[in-house]
Amino acid sequence: MNGENIECWLTDMDGVLVREQEALPGAAELLEQWRSKDLPYLVLTNNSIFTARDLSARLRNSGLVVPEERIWTSALATATFLANQIDPESNAQGSCYVIGEAGLTTAIHAAGFIMTETNPDYVVVGETRNYSFEAITKAVRLINDGARFILTNPDATGPSPEGVIPATGAIASLITKATGRKPYVVGKPNPMMFRSALNHLGAHSMETAMIGDRMDTDIVAGMEAGMHTILVMTGLSSRASIADFPFRPNRIIDGVYELLEDPLDRDEDSQ
Known part of the structure; x- marks a missing residue:
């Protein structure tokens, strides 16, 4: 080319x-x-934290005009990937346990999935500023029980005004160490x-x-x-x-x- x-x-x-x-x-x-x-x-x-609408507004504040339909996040890519994993002939509705923010949960809902802590098809981990030991423990147990492990992106750290903070890749390493299962990374x-x-x-x-x-x-x-x-x-x-x-x-x-x-x-x- x-x-x-x-x-x-x-x-x-x-x-x-x-x-x-x-x-x-x-x-x-x-x-x-x-x-x-x-x-x-x-x-x-x-970044899977924000919705495309959120990011469009943030870019507009920076002087850049980008309609939300022109933004593609790892959350949207993950939701699209998951939707393609459901057998169209099964008439089944996929289910997920999600660790993440509105950008990820909104995308997964829009793809037709339900959120549950009971026997989900997938555990999906995305970026969040509020990782909790309780949520990570729940993810470990669900993966051990057979849920498939999906990661929005592999970034180990993210920025903050105070310095770097742990991101999805770091949390995934913790879960992998506890379960012996590596995630499929979409981003x-x-x-x-x-x-x-x-x-x-x-x-x-x-x-x-x-x-x-x-x-x-x-x-x-x-x-x-x-x-x-x-x-x-x-x-x-x-x-x-x-x-x-x-x-x-x-x-x-x-x-x-x-x-x-x-x-x-x-x-x-x-x-």
Whole structure:
């Protein structure tokens, strides 16, 4: 893929479009460029706490106009994955025990699942700021009793004003240690996240580009999903760190302003 036949775009959010709630140079203009050209796109995030509506409002506060239908979270990808696991001929309603916030519970409800603590089909663990020993113990016992273990994303830590906090990957390790069962992880770097986004858009991977700021999640998953990959230097990666990986993105740019078609916009944003 040479990047000239891109008809669809997927982009990470943090480190690509925003950083610490501030829009990055060129982000608003790039979103408007996609809208004006009527190009399908989705903004992706591994965060499962917030609903797409919540995230749309947060981005709007940063000066970025992203309708909720243009946002794809690990919670939505997880709910879509679970819905596809139910036998359509069984007429059965799936059930889940969920550790997570509104973004995850809303998505799973919308996919037709019921929430229960009694013999659920799945234990689903997502990001939350209120992990409790009681909930984790319940998850361990349900998995030991036969529930299948699903994780929205593998991130071991998350940010907070006070510093890093344990996230889904850390909690999953605790549960795995107690049960001997590893979860199926839906979010990045599993290309399942990107494939579900492509299916949601009705797009083909060969005509889609993925913009991300991390080699170990965005770029590797985009590559494995068969997409054109673009690494930006406005997030967690540096040009020196790229050599640490046995694969490369198709393109490396300093910021999304380099993807603007109008040279004047590009010059203004890069100053």
